[in-house]
Amino acid sequence: MSLTSINSWLAFDIGGANIKAADGRGWSHSEPFAMWQDWKRLPDAIAHIKSLHPATHYAVTMTGEIADCFSDRREGVEHIVGSCSIAAGENAVFFYSVDGTLLRADKATHQPLQVAASNWHALARLAGSLAPSGRSWLIDIGSTTTDIVPLAYGQPIPQGMTDWDRLLYGELVYTGMERTPVPALVRSLPHRGSTRPVACECFATSQDAWLLLGGLPENATSNTTADKKPATRDAARIRMARSMLLEPASFTFADAIEAATAIVESQTLLIQDAMGSLIQNPLPEDHVVLSGQGEILARRVFDHMGWNPQTVSLKDVLGPELSRVAPAHAVAMIAQQRV
Structure with missing residues (x-):
């Protein structure tokens, strides 16, 4: 062709x-x-x-x-x-x-x-054009998954080429900014000085945690949430209460934010574990191309790792849309x- x-x-x-x-x-x-x-x-x-x-x-x-x-x-x-x-x-x-x-x-x-x-490979080629020299990585955190793709002189060099091998090697982490069910990230949550178990049902997702913490914008017309209700902070508060089988009327925003903070911390550690096994001896001169709506989460992971790489944000290069x-x-x- x-x-x-x-x-x-x-x-x-x-x-x-x-x-x-x-x-x-x-x-x-x-x-x-x-x-x-x-x-x-x-x-x-x-x-x-x-x-x-x-x-x-x-x-x-x-x-x-x-x-x-x-x-x-x-x-x-x-x-x-x-x-x-x-x-x-x-x-x-x-x-x-x-x-x-x-x-x-x-x-x-x-x-x-x-x-x-195959979409991760195409994106990695674009990322490589923005980091053409030395050792670098693409970190793409979307609504559902996280891709961690090693690059060498602008070319993708993954260990796995299929999604099952990438999952095995930690280059694909099945967690994202919106669609990860809360029970996939935590089994219990803090609530007013105690710890409460989480129901193993998709009452709330990572989207609710990020809405509550301001990491995602509200969208009153969205119906892609766990209960098909709006993607607003108040609706997220209700879903978060339901994840612990608590009554929403007595579950405050402070309660919801406490739970959301714990969920985001667990998600951060999950991605950190994968990155830590892939990125040996992280150096300040390393380059990372950030992609997807989860740039805020990627930067949290860097902070946890004590890593301050040279970053290129696709949001800055291409614009948010x-x-x-x-x-x-x-x-x-x-x-x-x-x-």
């Missing part, structure tokens, strides 16, 4: 909870999409986003193939590839592979594990041969 600058490109990052898109030149879009519930609507969702910013060619990276509506990754990849082909045309859409190439639809379905969970869709932006730039 010949990639030329004459073609206009639109790239998609199709995840399990969101679909993100970017053209590599400043336009971006993101919308919630619950793959595990709405997988049959995927062609329509892609076509809708395509209509907002038409292009001649489309590039796709994905993580949504792991959604439990699919029996395995092959079925998930086949569905995503097929949906994109329906929406954009089989001859106009290409799929990013973890070997750094773009595959046509037929090759992608025959090599499903090459295109499955584009940085939220950074893997899609990276794939578009790769398709345009600009990375």
